[in-house]
Amino acid sequence: MTDFDLTQPETHSISELANALQSKSISSMELTQLYLDRAEQLDSKINAFTSFTKEAALATAQQADAKISDGNNNFATGIPIAHKDLFCTLEGNTTCASKFLENYQSPFESTVTQKTNELCLPMLGKLNMDEFAMGSSTENSFFGPTKNPWHLDYVPGGSSGGSAAAVAASLTPWSTGTDTGGSIRQPAAFCGISGIKPTYGRVSRWGMVAFASSLDQAGPMGKRVEDIAHLLNIISGFDAKDSTSSQQATEDYNAGLAQDISGMTIGLPKEYFSDQLDSNIATAIDAAKSELIKAGANFVEISLPSTDAAIAAYYVIASAEASTNLSRFDGVRFGHRSDKTEDLESLYKHSRAEGFGEEVKRRILTGTFALSAGYYDAYYLKAQKVRRLVLNEFKVALKNVDAILTPITPTPAFQLGQKQDPVTMYQNDIFSITANLAGLPALALPCGFAEGLPVGFQLLGDHFTESRLLNIGHQYQQLTAHHLARPTALV
Amino acid sequence: MDATTVKKVAHLARIEINEDNINQYQDDLSNIFSMIDRLEALEIHDIEPLNHPLEMTQRLRQDTVTENDQREQLMQNAPEKADGMFLVPTVIE
Numbered sequence: 001m002t003d004f005d006l007t008q009p010e011t012h013s014i015s016e017l018a019n020a021l022q023s024k025s026i027s028s029m030e031l032t033q034l035y036l037d038r039a040e041q042l043d044s045k046i047n048a049f050t051s052f053t054k055e056a057a058l059a060t061a062q063q064a065d066a067k068i069s070d071g072n073n074n075f076a077t078g079i080p081i082a083h084k085d086l087f088c089t090l091e092g093n094t095t096c097a098s099k100f101l102e103n104y105q106s107p108f109e110s111t112v113t114q115k116t117n118e119l120c121l122p123m124l125g126k127l128n129m130d131e132f133a134m135g136s137s138t139e140n141s142f143f144g145p146t147k148n149p150w151h152l153d154y155v156p157g158g159s160s161g162g163s164a165a166a167v168a169a170s171l172t173p174w175s176t177g178t179d180t181g182g183s184i185r186q187p188a189a190f191c192g193i194s195g196i197k198p199t200y201g202r203v204s205r206w207g208m209v210a211f212a213s214s215l216d217q218a219g220p221m222g223k224r225v226e227d228i229a230h231l232l233n234i235i236s237g238f239d240a241k242d243s244t245s246s247q248q249a250t251e252d253y254n255a256g257l258a259q260d261i262s263g264m265t266i267g268l269p270k271e272y273f274s275d276q277l278d279s280n281i282a283t284a285i286d287a288a289k290s291e292l293i294k295a296g297a298n299f300v301e302i303s304l305p306s307t308d309a310a311i312a313a314y315y316v317i318a319s320a321e322a323s324t325n326l327s328r329f330d331g332v333r334f335g336h337r338s339d340k341t342e343d344l345e346s347l348y349k350h351s352r353a354e355g356f357g358e359e360v361k362r363r364i365l366t367g368t369f370a371l372s373a374g375y376y377d378a379y380y381l382k383a384q385k386v387r388r389l390v391l392n393e394f395k396v397a398l399k400n401v402d403a404i405l406t407p408i409t410p411t412p413a414f415q416l417g418q419k420q421d422p423v424t425m426y427q428n429d430i431f432s433i434t435a436n437l438a439g440l441p442a443l444a445l446p447c448g449f450a451e452g453l454p455v456g457f458q459l460l461g462d463h464f465t466e467s468r469l470l471n472i473g474h475q476y477q478q479l480t481a482h483h484l485a486r487p488t489a490l491v
Numbered sequence: 492m493d494a495t496t497v498k499k500v501a502h503l504a505r506i507e508i509n510e511d512n513i514n515q516y517q518d519d520l521s522n523i524f525s526m527i528d529r530l531e532a533l534e535i536h537d538i539e540p541l542n543h544p545l546e547m548t549q550r551l552r553q554d555t556v557t558e559n560d561q562r563e564q565l566m567q568n569a570p571e572k573a574d575g576m577f578l579v580p581t582v583i584e
Contacts, residue, residue: 107564200544214543243550244543312527323504330505332577334568343580349507361506365516366523368504369496382530384540391541423522439544463545 028078110207182432192454262296323367
């Protein structure tokens with residue numbers, strides 16, 4: 001381990017922070033205060049947080065220090081964290097970046113945050129996002145957009161844009177995000193950090209505000225693959241409270257990182273490398289392939305023909321499930337209630353019209369139409385058939401390859417406020433939505449820059465092969481330094 | 492998508508929409524469904540729909556009470572309440 005530098009905790013890995021805490025080079029109180037100070041100083045520029053939970057963070061840090069003194073600690077005890085603001089937490093508000101939940105205080109704790117709380121990971125605050133996780137830029141937030149720490153005029157991606165920007169700007173050592181169609185991986189790519197969407201059911205969805213229940217999955221975000229592997233160890237596992245939680249045994253996701261990857265075969269789906277891919281991203285991915293070849297991996301071309309149909313299927317399924325899930329926001333039991341109420345129906349209609357932003361309304365209307373009488377067979381049923389095709393094609397391909405490497409986005413981050421019509425925005429999700437449709441794990445890694453903005457690639461694998469993806473990713477990061485680059489504007 | 496359909500869908504979704512915005516919703520939803528309509532061209536009659544990405548079945552548990560009474564906590568976020576109940580406009584005169 002390098003000597004611990006108190007003035008720059010953000011340059012250290014999670015392992016180094018853990019070692020510093022356990023060797024008492026720094027206390028959790030000091031470390032938490034350092035991050036709170038840094039966030040206080042820099043977040044006015046970035047807007048990565050929807051709220052800070054300073055007092056609770058310091059109280060947890062104090063408990064963490066006591067546990068470390070007593071030798072009653074876990075590996076990560078005392079390392080601060082911040083959570084996407086759709087995990088319900090007893091501490092602070094849970095807003096989903098929506099006006100509807102602006103003042104909502106959850107009466108229960110999500111399983112993910114329960115697990116980090118149990119280890120005494122001080123929660124610095126809650127992180128900004130696209131409202132109800134619907135969007136790819138974090139511009140659809142009631143609390144204003146998050147800025148990309150690499151260039152403050154650019155978006156950080158979304159919907160977990162606050163989670164990615166906060167890590168990139170070292171406002172937190174790591175964070176949690178959620179991924180329904182790329183919401184961990186796309187902002188990770190735009191901000192130059194690492195993040196994994198685990199297999200569907202690997203991490204409990206209990207206490208996450210639901211967007212599209214058959215696609216939603218929580219995951220860790222951090223600078224290094226080894227950092228997110230540590231956080232995956234903490235948050236994954238069976239949960240009786242989530243009816244879709246997997247009972248498959250978890251693994252130690254750090255245990256296999258150092259394994260040799262020589263002899264592994266990685267597939268390159270030709271449908272993901274079309275002319276529409278930005279040339280800078282294509283160049284950066286070519287360089288990444290060269291590094292992986294140096295590490296002993298082989299590449300073969302594969303085909304996933306339903307990729308184009310998948311985007312249509314995704315927007316039917318995600319919108320339909322969203323329209324159903326968001327029917328719970330009625331203005332009666334919690335959240336925003338309109339003053340313009342003549343009767344029960346107008347209470348519902350006005351509360352929802354005032355409480356939801358435009359993108360959320362668009363998705364609810366899309367999903368409501370797709371599920372309305374006479375259209376079910378034409379849309380939802382057909383989309384589920386395409387979903388089967390997408391899964392089958394992945395399963396066939398994964399019989400012959402150990403992992404699949406693809407771009408995450410067709411372009412690097414775009415400028416804030418650059419008006420795009422909804423369909424153009426949706427089309428940009430084409431490379432990320434397929435992992436959600438098929439329930440596969442997908443790891444996002446930074447691989448360089450396009451005109452000063454980070455770009456990344458993703459590794460997809462069969463269900464429950466997180467360890468292998470993290471192994472390949474870690475070996476890649478042993479040969480490269482893209483994940484260690486820091487936004488100079490903020491240092 | 493015509494204005495009547497947009498209004499009908501907005502009613503089904505219980506979202507009030509302003510007359511001035513109907514054109515915008517017509518355009519947006521028409522564009523979204525033009526993209527979605529690429530599903531029409533696919534020959535997928537024989538394909539079994541996929542409900543769950545891992546094709547797991549719903550796990551069952553014993554039919555016993557697992558949660559204690561949290562009425563007080565759950566009522567705390569209610570916009571309007573009276574006597575431990577949610578308050579809504581008069582439904583029956």
